[in-house]
Amino acid sequence: VVGVEGKFIPKDQQYHPLTEKGNRVGKSCRSRYEQHCLWKSSNFRPTAEFLGVLRSYEEHHSRCVEGHDLQTALDQGSAPKDCQYLIWNDLDGKGNQLVSLVSAFVYALLTRRVLLITREAQLQHLLCEPFPSSSWVVPEEVPHVRHRAKEARHGTFYARALNETAQGRPVTAPKHLVCFLSNLQKPDDLRFFCPGEQKLLEKVPWLFFWSNQYSVPGLYFVPGFRAKLNAWFPDRAVFLHAGRYLLSPRDEIWLRVMRIYTAHMAPADRRVGIQIRAWSNEYKPIITRHILSCAWFSGLLPNVSSARGANSTSSSLEDDDMATPVEDDVANRDAEDFSAARAGERVSVVLTSLRREYAEGVAEAFAEGRTEARQTVTVLSPSAEGEQRTGRMSHERKAIADMWLLSFADDLISTPRSTFGYVAHGLAGIRPIVFNRYGLDPDTVPDPPCLRTNVPGPCFIDHPHQMSCPLDGPAFDIGDSATALPEVRHCLLQWGVGVF
Ligand code: GDP
Structure with missing residues (x-):
């Protein structure tokens, strides 16, 4: 092929x-x-x-x-x-x-x-x-x-x-x-x-x-x-191999994925996926601060320094179904501490969320500041559904397209305990950086804001703990499933157990 x-x-x-x-x-x-x-x-x-x-x-x-x-x-x-x-x-x-x-x-x-x-x-x-x-x-x-x-x-x-x-x-x-x-x-x-x-x-x-x-x-x-x-x-x-075989989005969804991938992700030097799954449907500015802290802390996105006051918004396919991404063409700053490989690179961010304000907030940060090595950062919000509408076909198509777009990133930041994110990083085979806060709780940005988790596949969140199996003998107990087998361990920050 x-x-x-x-x-x-x-x-x-x-x-x-x-x-x-x-x-x-x-x-x-x-x-x-x-x-x-x-x-x-x-x-x-x-x-x-x-x-x-x-x-x-x-x-x-x-x-x-x-x-x-x-x-x-x-x-x-x-x-x-x-x-x-x-x-x-x-x-x-x-x-x-x-x-x-x-x-x-x-x-x-x-x-x-x-x-x-x-x-x-x-x-x-x-x-x-x-x-x-x-x-x-x-x-x-x-x-x-x-x-x-x-x-x-x-x-x-x-x-x-x-x-x-x-x-x-x-x-x-x-x-x-x-x-x-x-x-x-x-x-x-x-x-x-x-x-x-x-x-x-x-x-x-x-x-x-x-x-x-x-x-x-x-x-x-x-x-x-x-x-x-x-x-x-x-x-x-396991998820990567079985999922890559079993799951192929239908052509209507694939067309959407390819249009976005070709226009926004393919031309970039580096692609970063960010998956925001806040438990509240309301927009919370603190979550935008959390996203930026994490992106900078992890080094996935370049840091921005002084403000330059440019006006900008992120692009969202909700407006015209194929909007132009926002570019941060901040000029002329020496790439002092940055590797030559990253100087001037074009970074494409796909940020999925039910709310487009998070992508707008991230794009705004890059529009107003200077990146350290004259990188260009574009931020795309491929959908903004407002709320979960499981069962509605147009909504479901966008959800699948979003998961697949994330899975094509070079690296991922995702929300802990979200199966939406699991599909993306499970297909990608990427151990994502996950936010250090379950449900993106909106009081403060935690320190550290995020960490790289230890498993590239999904986690079994509600797994058995102490469980007896009478048919296998009266004393049989698998005990703590997270430590009983070398293949199965706790997922860091994600909850549950994964296959390692
Ligand atoms: P989980 O609840 O995070 O484990 O993930 P699920 O996928 O099971 O349920 C969340 C549902 O909300 C999705 O299936 C979508 O219907 C919707 N949703 C949540 N986040 C997004 C997003 O970023 N993009 C889109 N298109 N839909 C989302």
Whole structure:
């Protein structure tokens, strides 16, 4: 594949084999090939093992989907021979959805289940069909998926199975079961990560995966899964590899991404992404000060000295859908302490937020001051939605476009504990600099304002702590999941645990 920047991706590193027929399912999907040429980090290469798993999955998906009346099978809880299914359903915003979707896919690969997504979640309008010859969308609406979630939580099955095992009776498995892994999960739900629980789930033909979490770190606690994960992802970049394969924005979104990338990011010498996810929808000037303190403290943006009083605003695509970025063409200052490489460089900043004032504030700082080595800083706010409007298509498209634009930056500053940011730095394979304040609390700018976190992938925020797994022996307790395995550790400043 030769990408938009003429970058060549060797055949043995392509997640999708480029065939003459291309993808038979769905429409054209330019991002599937082009996006790989825009991600900067080339240290991460898919292993031959993982590519083999993908090819085998594609064949299995096709065999279990094509020529079967899935709707009837789903309703009756029946399944063709050697086929079991995992139906993903949406929960919360797009970041939450995408991290849980990638987790579901990894789980499907580990358990040889076929991943399907509900029609109601509407992801088919935002992402391309990922599998080459058969769709991943459940043919019709899944009736009462939310209702089923309450009725058929796997915790209930687990309790019954324990009882049946204790009485020496064979375990009778249900045909449908819901795995609920969210911040509202109960201790029973968390037993999903027990090896014995996974043995039970092997008997259930139709599993529903309902989650807003990046649960992959938890999968390492099942020894069989751990061995496979280590073989497929020796670099531990699970989200990056699985996400780069699975997630390709549809052409409408990709067009938007490419227009912005080409006009604003491509011409720059260096691209910086800043993701602002304030819990309050109100504009808070203190957050702008926090952003600037962080950008200067981390050295990602050049410091500005004396004011020059120029008037300027940041550009926002909300005004004319393709505005001209603001330029800080501050002249003539010796680049005393700056490296020659940075003198005169053009830095492009993509700042995503629900409020455009943050991009305006950052641009203003560069319009009014001098940068130390005559750098040119342009700031773009690709969208400014004002508030979260999950479910509205035009809003969702912009959210996805924003995440992908961030992921194409050379370096990132992001908001801790935001799954929106997780998708961006997870795809990029960048360990971001994160603000040293959960929720960007607006009283003061903390010292230090931000630090580089320790994990390039998403974190499992609401992960299990002390958890007993009775089926695995009475004394079994995974203990503190953050210290129990070398692959899984606490995420610095982000909360939760990640894969390292
Ligand atoms: P989280 O709540 O930060 O973990 O991220 P989610 O993506 O799950 O939920 C936040 C939602 O708010 C997004 O999916 C968008 O709908 C909206 N949103 C938040 N920040 C932005 C942003 O910078 N750009 C856009 N376009 N939407 C945003």
